[in-house]
Amino acid sequence: MPLADMPKIGFGLWKVAPEDCEDTVLEAIKAGYRHFDCAADYGNEAEVGAGFAAAFAQGIVTRDELWITSKLWNTFHAPEHVEKACRKSLADLGLDYLDLYLVHFPIALKFVPIEERYPPEWLAHPDAATATMERANVPLHATWAGMEGLVASGLTRQIGVCNYNSGLLHDLMSYAEIKPAVLQIEAHPYLTQEKLIRLAGEYGIHVTAFSPLGALSYVELDMAGRADSVLTEPVVEAAASAHGKAPAQIVLRWGIQRGTSIIPKTSKPERMRENLALNDFTLTDAEMASISALNANRRFNDPGVFCEAAFNTFNPIYD
Template sequence: MIETIPQVGFGLWKVPGEDCERVVLEAIRAGYRHFDCAADYGNEQAVGAAFAKAFADGLVRREDLWITSKLWNTFHAPEHVELACRKSLSDLQCDYLDLYLVHFPIALAFVPIETRYPPEWLHDPDAAEPRMKPARVPLHRTWAAMEDLRHAGLTRQIGVCNYNTGLLHDLMRYAEIAPSVLQIEAHPYLTQEKLVRLAGDYGLHVTAFSPLGALSYVELDMAGAGDSVLTEPVVTAAAQAHGKTPAQVVLRWAIQRGTSIIPKTTKPERMRENLAIEDFALSEEEMAAISALDADRRFNDPGVFTEAAFNTFHPIYD
């Protein structure tokens, strides 16, 4: 049984369902043991099929994996939290999760699983003017239902994603079971030093999603080709000095500052490359130079994409 979250996990966001089973099996063969899933990714059934095959073929046992999933926005009401968790468990063909996270601090109106799954952001995509539909569900009620999942043994740990410092302070005032993990966007262009430090002070481990920055967002028109941290001189210089790729340097920077990471790729050679970051260390000067690239550049910002894609202005960061 894995007791602590692995430093390097495998992200399943934007992995197509038809390719997902192959990709997950390749990742397991490459050595990944943490898989970061979510209902909203729309591929948990394919991921579950890969897990089932891996178990049946003796590649790994369930206890060899750390499996994370996330509560989607439309299931925040207490009576829907267990429903959502059990749906993910069924799709992933698992009896329990290692970690279940609140995906966003955004409560949306419930959409029954039979109506549309995953529900995504729009309440009624067929409406004349489709929009998000907020729900009157405070986060403390959602968290209490997450704690119930722990009590029921459906997940070993619970946590949150995309919280800011204010929400984290608030959560720690009412939580009876403290969150164990905070998952946030973090990379050299968005170091989030204060939030990472605060999480550490509260005893939360931080997982960084999009650890390579813009790469996941160019195809979504949420970043430009010129936004890549991999071409920064301090990164390429460190790569040359250590005989590593720029991507390996950026991933090493992330784990060396104490966060775990969940890079995503569908290419086996990149899977192996992303794991091969334990045999070198960046100097204090290199770490500081890469951290100095911070520009508060957030690529995954609901305050931007919800208005552009879903006709609803819904910021969660100032």
């Protein structure tokens, strides 16, 4: 599937429990989702693959009707490990190729063999008394060369990056022989990322927004509180009332109307259908502006915070 045909509303698989994945994926496909955002680090790709296999076996969709993304984990940044990591994701997902493969974070960590621990997660020695992250001396240009090799070998149709800032994006574009197709970043009304999205557009890179509803993905991780929810903002509630839509639909519509694709996640079939029902209304310019004005540069997914709190390692990537 060419990039131009990537569905603007995808389904995120982060934090979907492995035991729920097969049914969740199958239900999402039945609801109409054709874009799925996966990652090795989510620890559920084999179960996601079972969902795809069930949908194919039941004749609901064919492989070429789906856009499937996966991501290179931090421990596989060395060029000689990139293809192994991609092939592992493909095997787990039961696929011959990916539509998009992304560098998950601009963070290189010590290599952990797949046979030893998978997914490797963040800690070099998780059983140590004080477990920490262990950085690897792998430059991002070397990792990108490995990513380009995946396109040449037909393992993925497109490549891209996640969690890059503007400086890293400028740097990447100076040496990339195959330009990144997609930049995936946290973006929602509390973190509008307007300069970064504009820069990506000038480079011809499409932007996918993860956590498009903001705090909702992080409350259960104690990385946000319920009071951080954008859904109770008066401007969001006013737009919901004006259009006869749920507040979540207003926020998601804001995301796609500004030109990004979005990857919300839910396990509830009624929410799946609700999150897809965004094309029968349009926010006014005033509504778009008022929602954008909620920006507070509030980042929920920040390695500069969670790496120290959870992994005993101070590792900021944003200033």
